[in-house]
Every structure is written in C-alpha cells, then in structure tokens.
Amino acid sequence: MPGFELFGESERAHVNDVLNTGIIMRYGFDGPRKGIWKSKELEAAISNKLGAQYTQVVSSGTAALVTALAAMGVGSGDEVIMPTFTFVASFEAVITVGAVPVLVDVDDTLTLDPAAVRAAITPKTKVIMPVHMCGSMSDMDALMQICKEHKLLLLEDACQSTGAKFKGKYLGTIGDAGTFSFDFVKTVTCGEGGAITTNSEEIWRKCDGFSDHGHDHLGVDRGADLHPFLGYNFRISELHAAVGLAQFNRLDEFLAIMKRNYDALKSALAEVPEISFRRIPDPSGDSHTHVSWFLPTREATANAVALLKAEGQIAGSIYWYDHNWHYIRNWAHLKTAASLNELHPDQKKAVIHHANKDFSASDAVIGRSVSTQISLLWSEEQAREKGEKMAQVIKKSLSGEVIKLKI
Numbered sequence: 001m002p003g004f005e006l007f008g009e010s011e012r013a014h015v016n017d018v019l020n021t022g023i024i025m026r027y028g029f030d031g032p033r034k035g036i037w038k039s040k041e042l043e044a045a046i047s048n049k050l051g052a053q054y055t056q057v058v059s060s061g062t063a064a065l066v067t068a069l070a071a072m073g074v075g076s077g078d079e080v081i082m083p084t085f086t087f088v089a090s091f092e093a094v095i096t097v098g099a100v101p102v103l104v105d106v107d108d109t110l111t112l113d114p115a116a117v118r119a120a121i122t123p124k125t126k127v128i129m130p131v132h133m134c135g136s137m138s139d140m141d142a143l144m145q146i147c148k149e150h151k152l153l154l155l156e157d158a159c160q161s162t163g164a165k166f167k168g169k170y171l172g173t174i175g176d177a178g179t180f181s182f183d184f185v186k187t188v189t190c191g192e193g194g195a196i197t198t199n200s201e202e203i204w205r206k207c208d209g210f211s212d213h214g215h216d217h218l219g220v221d222r223g224a225d226l227h228p229f230l231g232y233n234f235r236i237s238e239l240h241a242a243v244g245l246a247q248f249n250r251l252d253e254f255l256a257i258m259k260r261n262y263d264a265l266k267s268a269l270a271e272v273p274e275i276s277f278r279r280i281p282d283p284s285g286d287s288h289t290h291v292s293w294f295l296p297t298r299e300a301t302a303n304a305v306a307l308l309k310a311e312g313q314i315a316g317s318i319y320w321y322d323h324n325w326h327y328i329r330n331w332a333h334l335k336t337a338a339s340l341n342e343l344h345p346d347q348k349k350a351v352i353h354h355a356n357k358d359f360s361a362s363d364a365v366i367g368r369s370v371s372t373q374i375s376l377l378w379s380e381e382q383a384r385e386k387g388e389k390m391a392q393v394i395k396k397s398l399s400g401e402v403i404k405l406k407i
C-alpha cells in the first residue's frame, strides 16, 4: 500500500518549486508565490483523475472526515451508521461534530453488511458511512439503494482505497461525498494530508470554508473574506501538497505494481485449500493494497498467525481481531466514551450504548481474517516467494503444529 516506498525525483522537484518561492501557505501571497499553487493543482488533479466535480484538500484524512460531516450538516442529535471494522478516525470524526457513531456489523466483504445497516436505521440516522477497507470496496449498489429509500446521505471513507473503483466509478465519487487520506502509510502519501471529493457545489463550498476558519474565499484578499459560518484550521501546507501532487500523479504506476504483486501472492496462498478470500463486490475495481484471506475458524487463524510470527513470516500481515486500532474488540476508549472534554450527556450515553452492542457477527468474520499488505518494492518473483513461504507455514499450522505463544 504505501507510496512512501517509492519517493523520487518528482516529489523533490515539486517541493523545490515551493521552496524556491518560500510561500508555503496555500492561500494568499499571490504576487510572491509566482504562480505556484500546489494545493490547487492537487485538487484539480484529483478531480480530473477521479471524475469528481470538486475536491477540497485538507491537512489529514481525519480532518477530511470532520470537514465532510460538518459540510453535510451532521451534528448534535444525528446518528451516523458506520462499520465495526475501520480505523479509529472514522468514529473520532463523528464524535467531534457532536453526532453519534452507530456501529454495525461487517460481512465477508470486510465492510458494512447492508442488512445490518437497514436494521440500524432510526429517525435520527442522517448518514451512512461505508469504509472501503484495505484497498477494496463496500457493496455500493446496496448502500445507495438504502440511502435512496430512506433519504439518507452517503459519505464514503475511501481513505484506504485511493484509486479503487466500483463498477467503473472511483470510490469516493459515488456517494454524496468521499474522503481520502494521504498519511504516511497510505497508497499515495504526502506525510500528512487528506481530501474530500463531491459533486455537490454546496458541500464543496462548505468544505472550503470550514477547513479555513470559515473564510468564504471571495474577498479581494484574505482580510476581506467574510465568515458565513464557523470553521477551523484544517489547511494543508504547500510543502505537503507538493509531495501529494507528485505522488498522486503516480497513482496508476502504484496501482499496476500492486496488482501484479497481489496476483502473485494471492495465487500462492490459494494453493492452501482451507484458505478463502474476502468477497469483493467488483473485483475489477480492487486497488490491490492487501490480500485479505480467511481460515475456517478463529482458532485455526490464531494458530496460523502465531506460527507465521514464530517462523519470521508475519511481516506485512495483520490479524485484525487482535489489533488495537481497527476493530471494535479493543476500542475500550470508545466503549466508555473516554474523552478529555466532557461530551454532552445524551451523546455520551448514545455512544456508549451503540459501542457495546453484540458484534458476534463481526467477530465471526474478523476473527478469521488476516490482511497481507502488498509492497511496491517487491518484484513479481518476490511476491510469489512471499506467498509460497506463507502458504507453507499456514499448511503446517493447519496440520496441527500449534504454537502456544501469546500473539
């Protein structure tokens, strides 16, 4: 997945353009910046490539989520339906805007189970927020249909799936808005950065203002801008945008390498009869950042993971069930709504209620699931070898080689 594996000349050249003018802020300073507008260029590049009418680049994927939710009018009293398997930023953003994250089960796509979404809708539901985890996608047809029937907004968290598509459309451009992360471990990186895409001029205008203290950006200069609503500073710097622009322009190159290595690694793993793979609603649209695979039981999976670790083959593979950052099981802080600032009592009560429901259906999937990250640095041969070595160890673990290690 990580673009940081392939830094080079073009990243350096774009950064130098900015350093040569010394204007590292994205707005204003029109004269001294000598026509260098990296953030605006990155926004145009994202809109053009992904086929979105508008893009707002911000300081992180988390900032993108907060900004998008605010721009969609989400706040106090609203509920946002989201999956039990995501990154903590997804619920952080919902809580930040004063709303309540309603966690629901994932299915074998490792994303929102549409039936669980339907069951969770209440009069307070405002947004459905699928998270396109590990390079692949949610069933967008099913979710769009639910949104249409119930007049809900759809916000795609595509932070882990830049460049993936569903039925020919890039993820993040299908719902009312989409968010992307360019943090250091994402497909395209600029250190810290993020983006919101939308086809709604109104949502974009609100994102544009909200991420810059509410500036309307219509004044003759920054001092003359008006402030139609409150906002925050979620601006990206020109230095980050410069790296992001270089990396984003290499997206197709990264996607092609990942596909080649994914195919090689996956076909080696497929030699193990007990292994099955994540269901992908549109396999041709996968961005191939990870091969996500299952064993038949949670115990078999835990044993295989322990043996992979013991035999030095665990690097790049994550057993989500035990992971602290991506799955409900270890989100103690969400389950107690532990927050430094006091949440509104109603919000706190609702957060705790929804975070402590029965997620055994998610456990049944995530407890059997491992994702193996695809490196941009492998040759095809190295990807195959990696898969073959892993397959050997997994077979050994299935044949009864149980390691009593704490994993």
Ligand SMILES: *Cc1c(COP(=O)(O)O)cnc(C)c1O
Pocket (backbone or CB within 6 Å): 060, 061, 062, 063, 086, 087, 089, 090, 131, 157, 159, 160, 180, 181, 182, 183, 192, 193, 194
């Ligand atoms: C990385 C990530 C984010 C947050 O992005 P940052 O740029 O790290 O703030 C949000 N959602 C998901 C699913 C992510 O993986």
